[in-house]
Amino acid sequence: MMDKKIKEALIHIVGEKNYTDSLIDIVSYSYDASEHSHRPSCGVWAESTEQVSEILKLANRKGIPVIPRGAGTGLSGMAVPAKGGIVLDLSHMNKILKISIEDRLAIVQPGVVYAALEKALALDGFFFPPDPASGKVATLGGNVATNAGGVKGAKYGTTRDYVLGLQVVLPDGQIMRTGSKAMKSVSGYDLTRLFVGSEGTLGVVTEITLKINPNPTATSTAMATFDDLADAGRAVSQIMYSGIIPSVLEILGRQTIVAINQNTDLELPEVDAMLLAETDGYTQQETDFQMQKVIDIFRRNNPKEVKQAGSEKEAEDLWKARKSAYAVLARIKTHFVLEDVTVPMARVADLLKGVEAIAEKHGIQIATFGHAGDGNLHPQILYDGYDPDQVKRMEAASADLFQLAIDLGGTLTGEHGIGLSKAPYMTLEHDAVAMDVMRSIKKMMDPNNILNPGKMALEG
Numbered sequence: 370m371m372d373k374k375i376k377e378a379l380i381h382i383v384g385e386k387n388y389t390d391s392l393i394d395i396v397s398y399s400y401d402a403s404e405h406s407h408r409p410s411c412g413v414w415a416e417s418t419e420q421v422s423e424i425l426k427l428a429n430r431k432g433i434p435v436i437p438r439g440a441g442t443g444l445s446g447m448a449v450p451a452k453g454g455i456v457l458d459l460s461h462m463n464k465i466l467k468i469s470i471e472d473r474l475a476i477v478q479p480g481v482v483y484a485a486l487e488k489a490l491a492l493d494g495f496f497f498p499p500d501p502a503s504g505k506v507a508t509l510g511g512n513v514a515t516n517a518g519g520v521k522g523a524k525y526g527t528t529r530d531y532v533l534g535l536q537v538v539l540p541d542g543q544i545m546r547t548g549s550k551a552m553k554s555v556s557g558y559d560l561t562r563l564f565v566g567s568e569g570t571l572g573v574v575t576e577i578t579l580k581i582n583p584n585p586t587a588t589s590t591a592m593a594t595f596d597d598l599a600d601a602g603r604a605v606s607q608i609m610y611s612g613i614i615p616s617v618l619e620i621l622g623r624q625t626i627v628a629i630n631q632n633t634d635l636e637l638p639e640v641d642a643m644l645l646a647e648t649d650g651y652t653q654q655e656t657d658f659q660m661q662k663v664i665d666i667f668r669r670n671n672p673k674e675v676k677q678a679g680s681e682k683e684a685e686d687l688w689k690a691r692k693s694a695y696a697v698l699a700r701i702k703t704h705f706v707l708e709d710v711t712v713p714m715a716r717v718a719d720l721l722k723g724v725e726a727i728a729e730k731h732g733i734q735i736a737t738f739g740h741a742g743d744g745n746l747h748p749q750i751l752y753d754g755y756d757p758d759q760v761k762r763m764e765a766a767s768a769d770l771f772q773l774a775i776d777l778g779g780t781l782t783g784e785h786g787i788g789l790s791k792a793p794y795m796t797l798e799h800d801a802v803a804m805d806v807m808r809s810i811k812k813m814m815d816p817n818n819i820l821n822p823g824k825m826a827l828e829g
């Protein structure tokens with residue numbers, strides 16, 4: 370329960386209708402899309418930067434945790450109020466403030482849903498490339514705070530590559546602007562990038578200036594299957610240094626293919642790996658030329674089968690297996706953890722092999738799919754969360770997965786962030802000096818540790 374005086378002060382800032390401590394809201398705010406949960410004392414919907422500033426000033430004076438929240442689709446417990454406090458819901462700040470095709474940018478409030486911006490940009494033939502799979506619901510504020518990415522990462526990068534500037538409210542309530550509307554700037558420290566991916570621990574983003582791209586008007590799609598993982602892995606790295614960059618290069622591992630066959634009528638060949646490639650551009654000739662290079666590489670690496678889509682409908686059919694992977698796997702056991710370890714491209718096959726060995730070692734089912742083109746795979750660990758033995762084995766398998774990614778020269782997370790789930794593993798990836806610098810930045814900017822406390826191992 371929130372202290373009566375604080376509750377009155379919050380209502381004074383946001384109005385009665387934008388304050389909640391009802392059980393149903395408190396329970397909803399205690400979760401995101403991860404396995405973590407913890408209840409806050411209350412939630413507030415902010416409608417302006419000034420309100421965010423007033424809320425933070427109050428919370429900072431009183432030492433109350435504040436957890437910024439977009440749509441709550443995070444997969445690592447990032448928006449879970451680990452230490453209680455106030456959930457600061459930004460979803461009502463959902464206006465697209467400006468789209469300037471002349472300047473190639475969009476200015477948005479943080480609560481704008483990714484898909485809403487996509488829809489607005491499409492009218493002018495433009496798009497915002499990061500394309501997270503959760504784009505129909507996730508907010509752009511959440512995308513910025515987690516540096517979200519998606520299937521097109523290999524060619525187009527992640528959210529970080531498109532943020533030109535931000536308006537941010539600091540933990541003490543000060544309002545700051547970073548970056549500019551120019552396409553490039555080397556002016557001072559890159560404060561914009563400090564906030565991108567900071568998981569709501571350094572400031573609350575209240576306005577975002579994004580670079581946008583002209584939408585490619587042509588695509589070519591092809592698929593190849595491989596009996597041997599090593600062949601698929603070699604094909605991936607050869608494609609990525611062949612001189613063209615496919616817009617999509619996805620991989621499905623055997624366990625995922627088997628699960629899809631058991632739960633759909635797709636009747637996929639049960640092979641070690643399936644690769645799905647898409648090239649994009651502005652003429653069909655251009656994308657077909659790129660795709661021919663991809664197909665040549667598939668053919669040089671002992672594929673069992675190679676298929677190129679001859680029509681939009683055939684392309685959709687090739688995409689079906691990849692698109693169904695997450696949902697099919699999510700239904701197999703009562704619980705799952707979706708990891709997002711990322712390795713250098715040439716190590717994708719080693720990662721897949723390592724995942725299989727880890728699954729066998731711990732006697733647990735792990736099905737893998739993901740973005741081979743940027744080395745970001747999603748081993749999905751399937752387990753029964755009501756069985757303490759399976760929970761233990763899931764945790765041990767996760768720990769081994771993280772160690773494997775680091776041993777291969779990779780990272781704990783290429784998409785879903787650290788939050789609560791991966792906080793215990795931060796020191797596997799970052800040395801003591803780097804951890805110390807991160808903790809010093811947090812302490813300097815948020816000395817009372819009110820913003821999203823308990824995340825990213827920042828408390829040492």
Ligand SMILES: Cc1cc2nc3c(=O)[nH]c(=O)nc-3n(C[C@H](O)[C@H](O)[C@H](O)COP(=O)(O)OP(=O)(O)OC[C@H]3O[C@@H](n4cnc5c(N)ncnc54)[C@H](O)[C@@H]3O)c2cc1C
Nearest residue numbers: 439440441442443447502503508510511514517518569574
């Ligand atoms: C089915 C599914 C598919 C997914 N696919 C992808 C994918 O393809 N790629 C990918 O990268 N992720 C993916 N995710 C994870 C998730 O959708 C992303 O992390 C997304 O960016 C989170 O946005 P959100 O609005 O839900 O943020 P939330 O979950 O509400 O918050 C996430 C973090 O951002 C902080 N935050 C939110 N808004 C602000 C703000 N305005 N200022 C400061 N901090 C803020 C929160 O405090 C929290 O730390 C997926 C999740 C699901 C459930």
